[in-house]
Amino acid sequence: MTKGSDLLVAALENEGVDRIFGVPGEENLDVVESLRRSGIELVLTRHEQAAAFMAATHGRLTGRAGVCISTLGPGALNFSTGAAYAHLGGMPMIMITGQKAIMTAKQARFQIVDVIASMKPLTKMSRQIVSVAMIPTLVRDAFRVAEEERPGPVHLELPEDIAGEESKPVPLVPPHPIDLPVAHPAALDRAAAMLLKARRPLVMLGAAASRPRLAHGLYEFVSRTGIPFFTTQMGKGSVAGGTNLYIGTAALSERDYVHEAIDQADLILSIGHDTIEKPPFLMGPKGPQVIHVGYTAANVEQVFFPHAEVVGDVGLSLAQLADRIEGKLKNAAALLPLREKILGRLADRAEEDRFPPTPQRIVRDVRKVMPEDGIVALDNGMYKIWFARNYRTRVANTLLLDNALATMGAGLPSAMMASMLHPKCRVLAVCGDGGFMMNSQEMETAVRLRLNLVVLILQDDAYGMIRWKQAVDAFPDYGLTFGNPDFVKYAESYGAKGARIEATEDLVPTLEAAFRAGGVHLVTVPIDYSENIRVLIDELRNRVPEPELA
Numbered sequence: 001m002t003k004g005s006d007l008l009v010a011a012l013e014n015e016g017v018d019r020i021f022g023v024p025g026e027e028n029l030d031v032v033e034s035l036r037r038s039g040i041e042l043v044l045t046r047h048e049q050a051a052a053f054m055a056a057t058h059g060r061l062t063g064r065a066g067v068c069i070s071t072l073g074p075g076a077l078n079f080s081t082g083a084a085y086a087h088l089g090g091m092p093m094i095m096i097t098g099q100k101a102i103m104t105a106k107q108a109r110f111q112i113v114d115v116i117a118s119m120k121p122l123t124k125m126s127r128q129i130v131s132v133a134m135i136p137t138l139v140r141d142a143f144r145v146a147e148e149e150r151p152g153p154v155h156l157e158l159p160e161d162i163a164g165e166e167s168k169p170v171p172l173v174p175p176h177p178i179d180l181p182v183a184h185p186a187a188l189d190r191a192a193a194m195l196l197k198a199r200r201p202l203v204m205l206g207a208a209a210s211r212p213r214l215a216h217g218l219y220e221f222v223s224r225t226g227i228p229f230f231t232t233q234m235g236k237g238s239v240a241g242g243t244n245l246y247i248g249t250a251a252l253s254e255r256d257y258v259h260e261a262i263d264q265a266d267l268i269l270s271i272g273h274d275t276i277e278k279p280p281f282l283m284g285p286k287g288p289q290v291i292h293v294g295y296t297a298a299n300v301e302q303v304f305f306p307h308a309e310v311v312g313d314v315g316l317s318l319a320q321l322a323d324r325i326e327g328k329l330k331n332a333a334a335l336l337p338l339r340e341k342i343l344g345r346l347a348d349r350a351e352e353d354r355f356p357p358t359p360q361r362i363v364r365d366v367r368k369v370m371p372e373d374g375i376v377a378l379d380n381g382m383y384k385i386w387f388a389r390n391y392r393t394r395v396a397n398t399l400l401l402d403n404a405l406a407t408m409g410a411g412l413p414s415a416m417m418a419s420m421l422h423p424k425c426r427v428l429a430v431c432g433d434g435g436f437m438m439n440s441q442e443m444e445t446a447v448r449l450r451l452n453l454v455v456l457i458l459q460d461d462a463y464g465m466i467r468w469k470q471a472v473d474a475f476p477d478y479g480l481t482f483g484n485p486d487f488v489k490y491a492e493s494y495g496a497k498g499a500r501i502e503a504t505e506d507l508v509p510t511l512e513a514a515f516r517a518g519g520v521h522l523v524t525v526p527i528d529y530s531e532n533i534r535v536l537i538d539e540l541r542n543r544v545p546e547p548e549l550a
């Protein structure tokens, strides 16, 4: 005989799961006991939201669903933001929540919330497990649904009586690889014809271009065709290595320097763009032709409505597209002359040594201490725009940011997951003083897990991004400032190391020393946000577009 929870854990092992993140409740105790006797590590967090962010980031970085567990009602509801984060961000994740017994109701309606219903709009699938016999197929199906394109979260609810029920053994369903079809030859021919006719082609790499399996294929495509490319915020780094074809990241929707190239393009080959991202450019009645290349068809939006589509396995389809056009694109490099000027603008004020430092200087200093494979995980705040614009990446998923749900609070948990998956790499969480405090309790988890991790807090004693928008919209400065704990003492109280930057030139050596020492470090630095208005509003408003290229 086998118990429901034993079968669930065996089914998770069958999927290759090695860790589960979460906060158990009494309804999960059978599962906890089954985990204790399994090869899967239970990683306790101090809030379910952080567990879900970690599981989602596991999915994002590996392509294999991360798993998190919580109790019923309150614990399950704490997964909601993480579910939405994975759903919008296209990150495979499995959430397992407990529930009271379904055959009896000995506690009446105590703690009972319709979690299945609450998870429906936030997941690809939300199901209750109603019998032990269903566990192997439901778990296999959950992983299939979570991991197949477009990836996302799946929720399974396991009532405590099913978890504890003894049943005859039920065979597990072995997973097998699924290879996606390559785009139809007619679609490839059409796209090739459009590219061959283009006078000023440009490639854009979007969120789905960052899927772990694509790293090599994109490099091949851009280097075989020689077309310059820009990225969306979540597509950053998706072309591996240096190509000299990168011309920027669209962190704003218009008017940034990179838009000089976008505005002049007559054809944009948009690879893996997912319209959950803040638009990297705005399509209108005039403007360039757009070809969508994706695992799934493009969404049609007011600001994004491609004229042609190449749908299928992206890497293989792009290889076949390159076969059709390699060496035949006379105008491939037409927009490349803009590259130097666009990238040059980003270096502006990056060397300034005023204190507090400018965002540009902080981005530059962070890049200095991060090796190529080092991972920077951002929380959500004003600095995200600066990192997206100014931070250069050569490896996919080395700047983890959330331009989909754009939630605060994910910076530290996502950095912790990156550090667990890549213990030899430098991992830095960059958080505002607002966003850090939304999940700062996970410093305890990071210390307990003995992670190597540095957290950089950009301190402005405010919800800076909203304060900036308030000023841009000419509202009076009101309601967006707060006080902070002494971050150095706060870090120390968790058993981490803390440091406060008091001179701009100390930032690089302090970060460097923290990485060398290993363990969990928190470094807090004040930031001069006057650059937000000076650059992102005044300078870009006055930007004179480049004259039209021939």
Ligand SMILES: Cc1ncc(C[n+]2csc(CCOP(=O)(O)OP(=O)(O)O)c2C)c(N)n1
Binding pocket: 379, 380, 381, 382, 383, 406, 407, 408, 409, 431, 432, 433, 434, 435, 436, 458, 460, 462, 463, 464, 465, 466
């Ligand atoms: C959970 C959540 N709440 C509110 C917001 C809206 N919001 C976006 S940025 C921001 C301010 C972030 O402040 P902080 O983390 O200090 O970063 P800063 O902009 O000051 O650098 C707020 C409130 C959000 N994105 N997510």
Ligand SMILES: [Mg+2]
Binding pocket: 381, 432, 433, 434, 458, 459, 460, 461, 462, 463, 464
């Ligand atoms: Mg702040």
